[in-house]
Amino acid sequence: MKVLLLNGSSHLHGCTDTALREIAAVLEAAGIEAEILFLGNEPVRDCTACGACKTLSGRCVFDDDIVNQVIAKAEAADGFVFGSPVYYAHPSGRILSILDRVFYAGKHAFAHKPAAAIASARRAGTTATLDVLQKYFTISQMPVVSSTYWTMVHGKQPEDVLKDEEGLQTMRNLASNMAWMLRCIEAGKAAGIQPPQAESGARTNFIR
Numbered sequence: 183m184k185v186l187l188l189n190g191s192s193h194l195h196g197c198t199d200t201a202l203r204e205i206a207a208v209l210e211a212a213g214i215e216a217e218i219l220f221l222g223n224e225p226v227r228d229c230t231a232c233g234a235c236k237t238l239s240g241r242c243v244f245d246d247d248i249v250n251q252v253i254a255k256a257e258a259a260d261g262f263v264f265g266s267p268v269y270y271a272h273p274s275g276r277i278l279s280i281l282d283r284v285f286y287a288g289k290h291a292f293a294h295k296p297a298a299a300i301a302s303a304r305r306a307g308t309t310a311t312l313d314v315l316q317k318y319f320t321i322s323q324m325p326v327v328s329s330t331y332w333t334m335v336h337g338k339q340p341e342d343v344l345k346d347e348e349g350l351q352t353m354r355n356l357a358s359n360m361a362w363m364l365r366c367i368e369a370g371k372a373a374g375i376q377p378p379q380a381e382s383g384a385r386t387n388f389i390r
């Protein structure tokens with residue numbers, strides 16, 4: 183069983199990574215593989231809405247960045263944590279550009295897999311950031327994993343995050359809940375419980 187944790191910061195070992203490592207350690211102690219994937223700090227393309235992914239069997243037409251790697255890793259993962267720093271009270275533009283393309287081309291890789299979002303801020307904008315990230319889950323049939331507080335840490339430097347005792351506790355509790363949910367889903371599958379088949383066909387612009 184594997185959880186893929188995305189670091190949407192431009193800092194390889196910044197505050198977001200510090201929080202993700204706290205989660206990964208608890209998952210690994212519970213016997214669940216945890217891979218932290220740094221989304222990088224190179225320029226990244228936004229979705230061009232070309233629609234070519236509809237004919238490319240689950241891949242983005244632009245194959246020169248990390249997007250198709252994320253989709254491939256998502257196909258092999260059982261759960262997800264999306265982590266972002268707060269930039270002007272929203273997630274990083276990097277993680278949004280990547281996730282827009284990942285979900286538009288590779289939505290199939292996510293359905294019925296549990297997921298959580300975490301945010302790192304110096305001070306404010308965390309709940310708006312979490313709200314944006316969680317919207318990928320709730321349009322993709324993904325159970326949302328929660329914790330004992332909204333899933334945020336505070337800091338400008340990683341050392342600040344290490345002093346945020348409640349933030350780190352919230353990360354650990356999130357990880358325990360993720361491990362529990364994954365085990366429940368595994369037990370359900372072993373007992374013959376299949377994910378529901380979603381209805382499709384109705385796709386309207388408001389009412390027509």
Ligand SMILES: Cc1cc2nc3c(=O)[nH]c(=O)nc-3n(C[C@H](O)[C@H](O)[C@H](O)COP(=O)(O)O)c2cc1C
Pocket residue numbers: 191192193195196197198199266267268269270271272302303304305306307336337338339340
């Ligand atoms: C462009 C930019 C915008 C930021 N906007 C906010 C903000 O709105 N609220 C906040 O509390 N911190 C803000 N910050 C600070 C970062 O969110 C904070 O330092 C975060 O913990 C950095 O995480 P990282 O080390 O993983 O990149 C901003 C930082 C940058 C670079």
